[in-house]
Amino acid sequence: MNDRQQPLLRANKIGTSREDLRVHNLSLLLNMVHKSVVISRSDLAAMTGLNRSTISDLVAELNERGLIAEIEKPQASGVGRPSHLVTSSNRVFAFAVEISTYAVRVAAVGLSGNVVERRRVVTGMFPRPEAVVSVIKTLVTDIRSKLDKNSLIAGIGISIPGQVNEQDGSVRLVTTLGWGEVELASMVTAATGLPVTLGNDGTISCAAERDFGAGKGFSDIVYIFGGAGGIGGGVVVGGEMLRGTSGFAGELGHMRISDSRVEDNAGLPGTVEALLKREDLLDVLRLDDADDEELRLAVLRSRSPRLNKLIERQIDILGVAIANCVNIFNPEVVLLAGFLSVLFDADDYRLLANARAGGLAGARERVVIRKAELGANLVFVGAAEIAFAGLLADPAGFELLPPKKFK
Amino acid sequence: MNDRQQPLLRANKIGTSREDLRVHNLSLLLNMVHKSVVISRSDLAAMTGLNRSTISDLVAELNERGLIAEIEKPQASGVGRPSHLVTSSNRVFAFAVEISTYAVRVAAVGLSGNVVERRRVVTGMFPRPEAVVSVIKTLVTDIRSKLDKNSLIAGIGISIPGQVNEQDGSVRLVTTLGWGEVELASMVTAATGLPVTLGNDGTISCAAERDFGAGKGFSDIVYIFGGAGGIGGGVVVGGEMLRGTSGFAGELGHMRISDSRVEDNAGLPGTVEALLKREDLLDVLRLDDADDEELRLAVLRSRSPRLNKLIERQIDILGVAIANCVNIFNPEVVLLAGFLSVLFDADDYRLLANARAGGLAGARERVVIRKAELGANLVFVGAAEIAFAGLLADPAGFELLPPKKFK
DNA sequence: ATCTATTTGTTGTCTAGGGCAACATAATCG
DNA sequence: CGATTATGTTGCCCTAGACAACAAATAGAT
Structure with missing residues (x-):
């Protein structure tokens, strides 16, 4: 070489x-x-x-x-x-696909960020890749037929809750789906005839926040997301998403911060994800299931001693994670999403104090810590964004496709 | 706004x-x-x-x-x-300055990376900034008079073992020097009449390795340095140095990885720097002072049980640090410098196994972990690099100065 | 209402700078 | 020593952005 x-x-x-x-x-x-x-x-x-x-x-x-x-x-x-x-233009669309633990969601997203024609199909736990591809094909075809015939399609962007090799469009490992190596992009392309781009959910959400959410106007962003599946993240460096060699970068949740033997979803001990679990909050609150808003309300209402203690512990952990990110990236802003924003609301003072305490003098001084903004459509917007990436990079050379399939 | x-x-x-x-x-x-x-x-x-x-x-x-x-x-x-x-050209030079705990070193570095006219002055511990500026002025003036009169000077690049705001050229905090906020760049410019660029020592060394050392040919690099003053680092993302908003990024040594209360030089507990100390090796080996090569020899020769145990512990810590970096940055290569390269030589098998164990499947697969290459001139080359940065970015617009001062 | 000042869009012309083709040059190979 | 091949050089072309002059559309003054 x-x-x-x-x-x-x-x-x-x-x-x-x-x-x-x-x-x-x-x-x-x-x-x-x-x-x-x-x-x-x-x-x-x-x-x-x-x-x-x-x-x-x-x-x-x-x-x-x-x-x-x-x-x-x-x-x-x-x-x-x-x-x-x-x-x-309101004629240009991308299909945004979100694959999550037990459902697939698809939407068409316009170039201006408007989300239309949402669909959702429950796949059940641990769906086989072929089944997911089939669902995607059905939903995309359906939405495609609903679009105005003057529309132009840029492609499909798919959000994956795990490791994705962005270069070759393959999924590397998704523990929550039980997937190992899957050549997803080529499978979906074969099924739909559209170009497909994959992205990690954290990276995708971060891109959406950068472009349309709480990260707008910032060029150095650390985004940390807490969901049922674990802790994800994304990082913007100089306006660009941090991708790494193959697109695996930004796994902030798997950063080890403790000697604890407790393991996260990837089997790594003492990581942020291992120590900071959404379930723990649900358990203490005796909730079976709740979205982030319900969780937020429950937390703000209850404040039992047990809950307080848990929240303090979780905030301390999050504080360490944030401080590490601040020392490593010296960002302008740290965005907290998912149930991490609930922790922010529960005791922002303690959280900020903690994050500051672990940060170095220079980096911690100007950093802003705030909640992420975009809600339900976040992932759609972000997934569309990676589908639009080629078009945005070369508006003259990128080929847009008609809504109906030819052949 | x-x-x-x-x-x-x-x-x-x-x-x-x-x-x-x-x-x-x-x-x-x-x-x-x-x-x-x-x-x-x-x-x-x-x-x-x-x-x-x-x-x-x-x-x-x-x-x-x-x-x-x-x-x-x-x-x-x-x-x-x-x-x-x-x-x-062999006519274009920059002055490279290294400020370390008790000495100041200055050299002229050619545009091709050749280091000439090295000088060194011992300042003693905790020198006042004014004293350091005075030393720099003397050494630069001396070297300047030795240079061929056809030479052209790009400026002065200064390596600082602490936090540096690259934007305004101020030192933010250097615990080993006892410095707080110092407007160093303007002071040195006033003393020498030359444009001055400051850089963190880790970032600077990393840039040197990227351009001329073990990182040559790679565009995503994590560089971790272990010295007497602590653990420093630098990161290359897509060929560019990671700088952050103000230039504080890349402080890998201050990443917290343990619940330990032991503090590092910045007073942060449980960080890599707190747990991984060069002194500990010297102590066990009963060495008062040794450079990295002496240390390497001593380690490879001795292998007492106590030393073995210490090295295992240090390697385990370093392994966690590397794994975290791999998960966060997904780099092509991780470079180990200073006494960390001694640890690599002591038991590379254990180190690699450790680093792999903590890394996620995708990111850890292709990453290469190796020792840094550049030795004594490393910091000079890197410091010159930041002085050359303006010239390299705009060869036509950057003004080069003659070796002798006019006025 | 009308005039002035101001900002923006439009049109035609200019020019810098990279592409290209043809030719010159200098090596290797048979 | 000629054929082949890769590179440097020269002159011309073309593209894309700059610029100036003019037209258009507003706010404010009279």
Whole structure:
């Protein structure tokens, strides 16, 4: 292996030729429109530094390709000719798939982040991959037939509650599903004829928060999620998702922070996930099942001594996890999602104090710790985001497909 | 605060205009030449995808600016006209400064990574910042007078064994020096008239390993360093150093992994640094002082039961730290430096087994764990690297200074 | 209502910079 | 020594963004 060429070859992807420049600028604009939902042309010019005429040209090209739309009524703010407003096209969709412990959910998500046509099928525990693919095929086909025939499909993004090799589109290990190595992307592509992108649920949710939720405007984010299946995470570094070599990065829940022998879902002892369990809260509250909002209410209402003690213990653990992340990543903001946001509400003072105590002087000073924002649609938006990624990166070269299948 | 504009404004720095394209390509080539030390024009063309004629043009511009040199005797490899070899200029230097517990070291480092004119002054424990600045001034001035008068100076890069705010060039906290908040960059600039860049020692060493050492060719690296002053680290994500919001990122030594109450140098309990001390090895070996090579020899020779036990304990701790990093970053390679490389030599089998045991299936599979390569000059090379950063990013716009001071 | 100042969109022209083809050059190979 | 091959060089082309002039659409002043 020529280890001299390796890292340098990667560099040229940034764009060396004039055509790359065009691609880059189209991508830049489409991303801005996408994330802002609506934005004026003059704002686009100001933010990119590009000339008005160039913006006109680029916007026209994106418009021709059906990726954006210009709103008729111009913006009436301040002196001067009002600027045209640009918005994401309402014709472009991606299918977002969430595979969770015992159900598969599918939705169509528009380029502007609007979620339409939600479907859900209960698969039962430990479904076979083939069964899941079949469900996905059915739901996608169904939704596809409901979409306007002028629509354009970017592809399918699938959220996996486990380890995913993003490069080859294979699932590596999902303990909660009982899956080992599964070539899921190619299976779903074969079934639907659409390009498929897989992503870890933590990474996906984090991306959604970054683009449309509590992480908007930040470029260095640590996202920690607590669900029934364990503790997941995602990290944004310099605006980009932390992926690692194969896409396994960001497993904050499996960070070992204690000498405890208690094991997490992956069999690792003393990790955040091993020590911080949603079930423990449910047990103390004598709840069989509850979503996060019910859990939040129950916690805020009850406050029995046993609960208080548990919450203190959980907050202390979460505090250590946050402090470690702060020392390692020096982020602008730490977002807490799922039942971790319940802990935040239960005693934010103790949580912040704890997180600060373990952080180094420099890094802990400016970091903001807050709850995540996006609720039920979070995973859909994030999953669509990874399906849109190719389109957003190269608006001119990415091929969109019609809603009905040809062949 | 307009949180909509924030992240988007950052995006345009990547390069939107045609001039940015030129800057980008010049930077790309200079970086390639810099890291390869010598490289042929045809390789440059192949790796960047740029046309031969464009490479000619760009190389000519870099040559005119005195940043590179073309080697006369052409490369005689294979059929066809031999390609011109390009190398970094031997006229361009940066001053590398290492501030450590009781000494200051300064060297001039060439753009090709050659270290010349080393100097060292013992400052004693807990020197005042003003004293250190004075030493730096003296040494830099001295070296400056020794350099060829055709030389060009890029600036000063300073390695700090503590927390550094890279954005404003201030030191935040260095417990081993007894420093709190120090505006070091501006002080040294005032004393020398040269632009100054500060960096954390772990980050700097990691950058050096990435560019010229054991990390060459990898784009996702975790670097862990063990020294007398504690455990430091650095992380490379997608070829770029992990910096965080203010440059505090990468403090792997202060990651808490145990319930232990033992505190590290920053007063944090149960961290890697708290549990993994070089002194402990020295104590067991009854050594007062030893550099890493002496330590390595002593460890490999002795193997007393007490030492074995200590090493096992240390390896177990290091294994947890590595596993955590693997789960969080999914790197291609983990580099161990300082006395941690001694642990690797003492029992690499146990270390690898330990690191694997704590890693998740996907991430741990392909990761390589190895010793760092660069020795005595490591910090110099890395410190020079941060001084060269501006030049490498914008070869045409960065102003180089003559060796002698004018005024 | 009308005029002015201000901001934005549009149009045509300019230009920088990378691509390309043709040719020159310098090596290896038969 | 010619054929082949890879590379450097030269001149021309083309694309994409900059720029200037003008048109359009608003707010505010009179």
